[in-house]
Amino acid sequence: MRYGAADVLNGVAFQVRQGEVVALLGPNGAGKTTTIEILEGFRMRSAGRVEVLGADPAHGDERWRDRVGVVLQSWRDHGKWRVRELLGHLGSYYTRPWGTDELIETVGLTGHADKKIKALSGGQRRRLDVAIGIVGRPDVLFLDEPTVGFDPQARQDFHGLVRRLADDATTILLTTHDLGEAEKLADRIVILAGGRIIADGPAAALARRIAGEDEVRWVCGGERHVVSTGDSTAFVRELFGRHGEDVRELEVRRASLEDTYLALVREHEGTDR
Structure with a gap:
């Protein structure tokens, strides 16, 4: 992807398998949003080949759109609609939508189903954003900072929903600045920096x-x-095999995703200087 003489993305190449959850991480300006928008068909790339569900997103037709779900960072429309009305209306555009009440329960909005959207709190509105993104039971789901504004319980509920969707063979590509969330949810991590993986x-x-x-x-x-x-894992198994219950205060320390992410980004910035 090129803007003028500047390459925003260069040589970005990766594949995502059916049912896989992939987190796309990177500092601000790394090209995450541009990558996602190209995959969603919202932005035309400058060059290269892209395929999502067997089609070029830049030319995706209505049948292709029927299989793709998008949760943007925020929605600012439909304020006068009520939650149940909006989700029922949007579901009518899809060939195999969620049942409206089932979907509302799934995202934790049962008690707010008859509220106007403009009356929802920030966290409730974010749950609605998620519901809008999955209303058509997509085969591929794009999540852009999906839990912004969620309280801890809502975030935990959402994580469970993501795993259930993946277990049902939904392919999920998400961006997040919450590295703990990425580590918990993602089968795979892709880190972008300077427009490259x-x-x-x-x-x-x-x-x-x-x-x-x-x-x-x-x-x-x-x-x-x-x-x-x-x-x-093998070491601890052998340790207990030798010493059994005599082993006390066992602790295994691994580098966290945050440690790894920061080290990789610093390493990349060092090579760019």
């Missing part, structure tokens, strides 16, 4: 790439032990 893989694999080995700490026989290992 600098990392792609499961969070644990990316952490090993940066941090190397896990650190295992425990107490046995009154003595404290610390060991670094590339396979903490």
Whole structure:
């Protein structure tokens, strides 16, 4: 993607499998939103090949749109509609929509189904945004900062919904600045910086790439032990096989996604200088 003489995206290449949840991460200006908009068919790319559900999004027809769901960072329309009315109306455009009341219950708006949208709180409005995005039971769902404004309970409920959708073979691509959310939800992490992909893989694999080995700490026989290992699961299994219940205060420390993300972005910024 090029604006004038500046490349906003260059050589970005990745695939997402059916039912996979992929988090697209990166600092502001990295090209995340541009990437998502190209995949959604809302922005025309300058060059390259893009395919979503077997079609070029730039030329997606109504049948293609019927299979795609989008949750934008915010919606600012439909304020005079009531929740149930709007979702019922939008569902009528799809071939296999959710039942309206089932969808309202799924996103936690049952008690607000007859409210006008302009009367909803910020968190309730965000739940409605999600409902609008999934009303057609999409095969591919794009989520742009989906839990902004959610309280902890709403965020937990939404995470459960994402996993249920993925279990039902919905493919999900999400952007978020909440790295804990990405680590919890995503099967795979794709990190963009400077318009290029600098990392792609499961969070644990990316952490090993940066941090190397896990650190295992425990107490046995009154003595404290610390060991670094590339396979903490196998090590702990062997440890309990040798010492059983004598193992106390076991702790396994792995690099978090936040540690990994910051290290990769700093590394990229260093090579760009």
